[in-house]
Amino acid sequence: QVQLVESGGGSVQAGGSLRLSCADSGPKFSRSGMGWFRQAPGKEREFVAGITRSGANTYYQDSVKGRFTISRDNAKELVYLQMNRLNPEDTAVYYCAAGGTGWGRRPDDYAYWGQGTQVTVSS
16 A cells, blocks of 8 residues: 655745655555645645656656756655745645656646645745
8 A cells, every 4th residue: 555655844934945755655656656746725736746657757847947856766765855945936735646657747647645744935
């Protein structure tokens, strides 16, 4: 059974950085693409970044390109989202997703989800 647990969220001032981690204790981690999504209050869940099974290819929402970096360590069964130059518009609950391709940008493209971690950016 896939179990995804996010960590690393918190509060930061604009311009700061955070690194989110997603641990997958299930047996299928290294067999699927992974993604990070976020959901702000009153808004739909949106794609942030994705990575293919091998880690060779990554994909980003336009608003985070150049600021966020997704990576994975299959040996440790971890996926990371390094977030730099954060701004208040990045405030949201961030979710790790698995069981997809990595390039899928819709929530329905992924089968498994973590509980989310809150990221708050103050101006």
